[in-house]
Amino acid sequence: MLKFLTKAIFFISIIVGAVIVVLLYDLYEEIKDDIDSVVNYEPKQSTQFFDKNGRLLANTFKDENREYVNYDDIPARVIEGLVAIEDTQFFEHFGINPDAISRAVIKNIQSGGYSEGASTLTQQLIKVLVLTREKKLMRKVKEALLAIRLETLLTKEEILERYLNHVYFGHGYYGIKTAAKGYFKKDLYELTLKEIAILVGLPRAPSFYDPTKNLQVSLTRANQVVTRMNSLGWISNEQFEESINEIPTIYNQTLTQNIAPWAVDYAVSELINDIPDILYGGYKVYLTIDLQTQEIAQEALKKSYDEAMKRDENIRANSKNPDNDAFTKELNGAMITLESGTGKILAMVGGIDYSQSVFNRAFQSKRQAGSAIKPFLYQTALNEGYNPASQLFDISRTYTFTVGGVQKKWQPKNYGGNFQGIVSFRDSLVQSRNLSTLNLVTDVGIDITTNDLQRYGFKDIVNNLSITLGSMSVSLVEFSQAYTIFSNNGVKVKPYIVEQISNKDGKSVTFEPIKTELNSHEQSYLITSILKDVVTKGTGRRAAVDGIELAGKTGTTNDNIDAWFCGYSPSIQTIVWYGNDNNKPMRRSETGSTLAAPAFSYFFKKYLELYPEIPRTFTKPENVYLGNFNGKDEYYTDLSPLPDIDSQIIIEQSNSNEEVLEF
Structure with missing residues (x-):
């Protein structure tokens, strides 16, 4: 058993x-x-973003870092x-x-x-x-x-x-x-x-x-x-x-902290259409950004903003209706700095405080250009044979036009309401005079001027004299690209922020500058020589920095809605903008000169301390000559000769100094 x-x-x-x-x-x-x-x-x-010197700017990821x-x-x-x-x-x-x-x-x-x-x-x-x-x-x-x-x-x-x-x-x-x-x-x-x-x-x-x-x-x-x-x-x-x-030092931190959020956001926006998994695909993205330059740009923008806030507080302290009189609730700003010769963006700040608003005003917002557009109009005139010594009429004109069968009038004025009768081409731009600019564009031709503006990259250009007051809207990135025709000696360079991308397999793609020659170095230098005067004795005096030559242009739109300063050194270009997010006017005291130019100056002062070896003087091309007109030294070129002294037009001004034109 x-x-x-x-x-x-x-x-x-x-x-x-x-x-x-x-x-x-x-x-x-x-x-x-x-x-x-x-x-x-x-x-x-995680995808990692680095600045130009290999410093980590941000880790981005989806679910898992x-x-x-x-x-x-x-x-x-x-x-x-x-x-x-x-x-x-x-x-x-x-x-x-x-x-x-x-x-x-x-x-x-x-x-x-x-x-x-x-x-x-x-x-x-x-x-x-x-x-x-x-x-x-x-x-x-x-x-x-x-x-x-x-x-x-x-x-x-x-x-x-x-x-x-x-x-x-x-x-x-x-x-x-x-x-x-x-x-x-x-x-x-x-x-x-x-x-x-x-x-x-x-x-x-x-x-x-x-x-x-x-x-x-x-x-x-x-x-x-x-x-x-x-x-x-x-x-x-x-x-x-x-x-x-041993008791090691432990850090309680988050590696997701983005120390250059404005720049990283723009880089992502540039890449995400072609690389949908850019945020979590294990890429290493090397940006053109210089972290130290980024930090001083943020400081510069905030400092000028704080000064505007103090001015506003002082005004409201003496106002009978302080709540109704405030403008600072929506005040914001943006700044872009790039290498003029390459278009590499060294700093991009899209707002005063990223923690309060992630909207990047450097590329997501378009604002009217105002008087900052004027150097492009004057460049066209130079290319048409004008010279910095040419005489312009700074007189009032009344323009009549018809809209829907109704006749209307437009009577533009200079800032401050005065006029000088006759003013030199150079002084007209240095003082940012509206009337002489209107007359210049009228004489050069609206068609020629608008065609040039489109050639420089501006879009949605209207074919009338409102272009002289900067009626077109531009983003800071677009304006930065256009201004390189001055800062880069007539060669337009596309701004870019991504230098190189490497995937997780180690394969990399490197990006190079994209350049387009639009004007000669000689003609461009004539504008630079005038814009230097804007900084030393014109509307941009608050942008000046000791020890370095700077050129630039202020810009303030109608009703003080936008304030600009667009300028450059011999190697670096910076565009600054301030305005209210709700598009309402700022105070009359807040202009390109009082608000944007000081931010530009603070930035270049700090940048010069950081990089004292940068070029400090502009180089005059060989084919730009120095002559004398009416007892004053002036530059000229073969295309923009000095005016003929014997052919000056002597105008006997009327009592009203006013002319009526139709268009």
């Missing part, structure tokens, strides 16, 4: 074993394809620490550890529940990438089957690389490279043994062991790692003692 029972049990065991094998095989066949996500590992990776690291770049101590605390026999087992499973089963039976697991690092990787974290038998069976399969497809090194890059280390950090930079502000190769021990101890319970929240608990866990390494003989007693007593 005993013999029969023994045989029966034997055969039943065979049958049960066969059934289990079949069931396991069927289960394996069902789930084997799930391992593809581990084999063909494509993790979400992760900077990937290859196995060969992971220090051996990191591997040793991880294996010591999580899976000592990792390099010997085939995906599962039978000894550890046996110990865990015994302890779980003794405790009457699930008190201890026996997962290898391979199983842990399967769990976080493929399966759930449920403590159920079927999940553990699947985990074991997939772990065994994975070890036949990947090397041990590949498994460790995936594990250390994928797991969560707490505090928003995914992957050990990200965690090292986040907690310690170090690269992996810079970590001490104790810092490594803290990191490799985190994946077991990242929130609980987070050193920024529970430092003592985290240090205790790290000491377990160090103790285990010492007991295995992987570190010496001296290393053990030193590490046990």
Whole structure:
């Protein structure tokens, strides 16, 4: 009978074993394809933005902040620490550890529940990438089957690389490279043994062991790692003692902090149509931005804004209706600085305070150009044969026109309401006189002028005299591009902010300047010589900086809605704008001269301190000559000769100094 029972049990065991094998095989066949996500590992990776000097500006990501690291770049101590605390026999087992499973089963039976697991690092990787974290038998069976399969497809090194890059280390950090930079502000190769021990101890319970929240608990866990390494003989007693007593400096920070948000936002807007995953595809984006220049641009914009706020407070303090009289609630500004010769944007500030408004006024907003458009009108006149010494009529004209059958009149005025009768071409632009500019454009021809404006890149140009007052709307980026025809000696350069992009495979694309020659260096220099006078003795005197030649033009639109200063040194160009976001007028005291020019001056003063080696004087081309007209020295070129003294028109002004024209 005993013999029969023994045989029966034997055969039943065979049958049960066969059934289990079949069931396991069927289960394996069902789930084997799930391992593809581990084999063909494509993790979400953070994109990093750097300035021109390689300084990190921002990490951007979707869901998971992760900077990937290859196995060969992971220090051996990191591997040793991880294996010591999580899976000592990792390099010997085939995906599962039978000894550890046996110990865990015994302890779980003794405790009457699930008190201890026996997962290898391979199983842990399967769990976080493929399966759930449920403590159920079927999940553990699947985990074991997939772990065994994975070890036949990947090397041990590949498994460790995936594990250390994928797991969560707490505090928003995914992957050990990200965690090292986040907690310690170090690269992996810079970590001490104790810092490594803290990191490799985190994946077991990242929130609980987070050193920024529970430092003592985290240090205790790290000491377990160090103790285990010492007991295995992987570190010496001296290393053990030193590490046990070490308390590393922990940083409670977020690596997502964007320290140049205006610039990064613009870069993303330029890239996202062609690279939809630019924010989370693991790219390294190198910008033309100089972080120090970016910071002083932000300071400059804020300083002039603060001064305007003080002026407003003083006025409202003496006002009977201060609430109705305030303009500062919507006041904002923007600034762009670039290399004139290349178009590389060195600084872009799209507002006074990014935390209050992320709207980037440097490229998302279009505002009227006002008097800042005038240098382009005068450049056209020079190209048509005018000279800086040419005489212009600064007299009032009344223009009549018909709209819908109704006759209307337009009587433009100079700022301040005065007129001079006759004024030189140079003085007209230096003093930003409206009447002489209107007469100049009328004489040159509206068609010629508007065609040139379109050639310079301006859009939506109306074919009437309102162009002389800067009625067209432009963004700071567009205006910056147009102004390079002056700052870059007649050659228009497209502003750009992305220097190079590298993908996660290391392939890179580099961007180069895009240039278009529109005017000769000689003709452009004539305008620069006039715009230098604007800064030294004209409407832009508040833009001046000792020790460097600057050229530029103020601009204030009707009713003081927009205030501009557009200027440049021999190598750097800066455009500044202020205005109310709701497009309502500022105070009469807030103009391009009082508001924008001081910001320009502050910027160049600080920039010169930062880079004292930059060129400080403009270079006169050989074919620009110096002559004398009416007792004054003046530049001229073959295309813009000095006026003929004998052909000056002497005008006997009428009492009204006014002329009526129709158009």
